[in-house]
Amino acid sequence: MSMTNASESRVHLMVSTDLDGTLLDHHTYDWQPAKPGMEILESLSAPIIINTSKTYEEVIKLQSELGIQEPFVVENGSALYLPKSKYPHAHSEFEDGGNYWQITFGETRDAIVAAIHKLREQQGYTFIGFSDMTLQQLIEYTNLPEENAQLALQRRFSEPLIWQDSDSNYEQFKTTLEARNFKVIKGGRFTHVLGETNKGIAILWFKAYYEKLHKVPVDIVALGDSQNDIDMLKIADYAVAVRSPVHDYPEFITQGSTLKTQGFGPNGWTEAIQQITRVSK
Template sequence: MSPTRISRWIVLTDLDGTLLDHHNYQAEAAKESLSLLAQHNIPCIFNTSKTFAEVVQLRQQLGNSSPFVCENGSALFIAKNNAETAGFSTDQADYNSEIIATPYADLLRFLFQARQQGFSFRSFNDMPASEVAAMTGLDEQQAWLAKQRCASEPLLWQGDDHSLQQFRQLIRQHKLQLIQGGRFYHLMGDADKASAIGFFRNYYAHQYQLAPSQIGVIALGDGENDRNMLEQSDQPVVIPAACGQPLTLTHSQTITATSPGPAGWNQALLAWLEKHY
């Protein structure tokens, strides 16, 4: 898509390790670019492995009332009536939602059967909030929010590489997928973070009375589970991982930020905004 055809832009961003610091989960270093996005009326859509409960709390802290995507593309949420105050509600009833992947109860049923077959792992459903907190660095209240899931399940693999390959085969047979995130594998149905791109192109095209091709998508992410979202965007921004090498994309317009986490997020978007606005 040629940039000259784009009339309005939207941002889709990963959170952990991207907008949020990998170690302390803070976004302070990105405040300047977040403020400028709001001034230019550019929606900043969180597209994350986090749960609804986690995201609405974070949106309140950051003053973000845009739609959002949870659990690696499994569920989308838009405040009803597009009301500013509704955008900060913690009640799912105040949002129009779409669960586009396998429901949580079906995932737990699959994991129970897999464990009966001898596969070794430990998932969030197996862990009390205190253990999730210890594994993630979240406090116990945040860990409890992370356990409130609707369509995906993080797990720690405890078997060897050979049994992991057998587990992946079983997953494919059940038309599920296993995505590797920053800390955990994520079991989920047939969706990913890229699922949100077409949806929000159409949503904002309707909002702005434009053709979907006139809605440009900037995507920011740092992990393998962000790859499809980045590749399918108009302007991918790779945030260097806190550890290891940054993602390498095939997209010709790829920008790689100079720093990990929110500092890199801020730098890349400030440079982009200066060029376009």
């Protein structure tokens, strides 16, 4: 990969990162191997924007563990949250969400669940969604600790599911929902049904807002390992496909610089940040 030395340019970096299998280890959810990369970004004052399929509650908890307080995107681009401590002034599109401003790009979970359950009843599709699962079932599927699993169930804008039917029925299911203005995407563990949005839409909105607010040009560094990261990777200036232990790299075309990491998950995350910023270990 050929790329400009981002750390020496006048363009500011903004990192948009997936979580499971990217910043977090796919199996253990450990983020410690990403710490050297995070320290590099902190030294450059480059914000780390979590851009995930996870919920608001999950990200709040994780940010506390990571020691960061930045805007973040949840449920595959369905909503963007900005901490009022850093962004105290309201924007015309902001909704008041307590300590955070909220911008909604997606659909309500109730509408999504109603639509997919009606399809299942009509067509006899076989799948199990989060709304069908008990807490114990979710723990078994994800290997999450009980507290984290409870947070994962607190969804507002999407419904993850495990598809247990044929590929042809999946395509039919997907086509029907897309005709009704929903989006169906595959992540590292689950298939996600959401409104007509994606991770790329949300981070581009924030990039434009950030550039206008701070009057600086911004390059997006996007890191992801799955198909649900493709929309984010496609619009990035530096697109990083992080190596996964369970599936192939996501395939995409972008006009920006691209990198496929050799390291898995958070090890690959640091590898990419070091290469992009040309900072040695």
